[in-house]
Amino acid sequence: MKQKPEVSIIISTYNSVEWLKKTLWGYAYQDFKDFEIVIADDGSGVETKEAIAQLSPLFDRPIIHVWHEDIGFRKTIILNKAVEACSAEYILMSDGDCIPKANFVQVHLKHKEPGYFLSGGYFKLPMSISQAITQEDIKKQHCFDLKWLKAQGLKDSIKNKKLSAGTFESKLLNLVTPTKPTWNGHNASGWKQDILAVNGFDERMQYGGEDRELGERLFNKGLKSKQIRYSAVCVHLDHARGYVKEEMLVKNAAIRKETKLQRKTYTPFGIKKDS
Numbered sequence: 001m002k003q004k005p006e007v008s009i010i011i012s013t014y015n016s017v018e019w020l021k022k023t024l025w026g027y028a029y030q031d032f033k034d035f036e037i038v039i040a041d042d043g044s045g046v047e048t049k050e051a052i053a054q055l056s057p058l059f060d061r062p063i064i065h066v067w068h069e070d071i072g073f074r075k076t077i078i079l080n081k082a083v084e085a086c087s088a089e090y091i092l093m094s095d096g097d098c099i100p101k102a103n104f105v106q107v108h109l110k111h112k113e114p115g116y117f118l119s120g121g122y123f124k125l126p127m128s129i130s131q132a133i134t135q136e137d138i139k140k141q142h143c144f145d146l147k148w149l150k151a152q153g154l155k156d157s158i159k160n161k162k163l164s165a166g167t168f169e170s171k172l173l174n175l176v177t178p179t180k181p182t183w184n185g186h187n188a189s190g191w192k193q194d195i196l197a198v199n200g201f202d203e204r205m206q207y208g209g210e211d212r213e214l215g216e217r218l219f220n221k222g223l224k225s226k227q228i229r230y231s232a233v234c235v236h237l238d239h240a241r242g243y244v245k246e247e248m249l250v251k252n253a254a255i256r257k258e259t260k261l262q263r264k265t266y267t268p269f270g271i272k273k274d275s
Contacts, residue, residue, distance in 0.1 A: 011040065014096075029102055037059060188215070
């Protein structure tokens with residue numbers, strides 16, 4: 001085994017053990033195996049720690065569990081700690097409620113390029129299907145199969161193209177989609193040196209666009225982005241968002257506005273703190 005993995009995968013989580021297990025099973029069944037997983041844990045209880053220890057043997061490298069005390073929504077802080085813990089030169093970020101398709105990591109690595117970051121999306125599942133998915137369904141990739149999903153009650157939608165598009169069609173859809181290729185925390189990847197150059201996430205920010213703001217500083221730094229939302233597929237498991245507060249959104253919007261107007265490439269509130 002090489003000393004450094006080809007890619008470090010940061011997965012954020014908070015007290016959502018069953019969803020995290022399903023997410024980790026998704027990575028256990030990846031076509032590409034040379035990666036390390038770094039869990040960015042915003043203060044989960046002991047059940048999460050036990051689940052990580054239980055599932056860690058499924059991987060070639062032990063799962064790295066980066067944790068801090070639960071004193072409110074501090075995702076940006078734990079993500080920065082996770083970035084520092086990554087040993088690979090390339091980082092893929094996703095969430096502990098997003099099950100990756102078997103070629104997910106492979107697609108990110110295929111499209112990585114100096115001077116760019118990659119922007120993916122997700123396919124939202126309703127709660128009933130989220131709960132119904134088993135480890136076997138992930139192993140056999142049922143949860144990415146429209147026929148199986150429809151049998152579980154999935155409704156027809158134009159968004160189903162994310163799952164049904166073949167290689168050629170997904171390339172075309174990536175080109176024509178009106179969705180901008182932003183840094184999306186649930187499905188994005190880039191070079192560790194670029195993330196460090198803009199000083200990671202702004203730790204003043206809580207929920208609401210904190211990932212996009214990082215991407216905006218990368219753009220201001222001169223990076224470009226590639227759209228892979230129809231190529232790098234993950235399904236998003238449903239959950240409540242009790243942590244969302246209006247004041248968080250207002251504060252984050254103000255920080256993002258300042259980043260755009262002043263074309264900021266660096267935050268003094270990131271990984272390195274200005275003394």
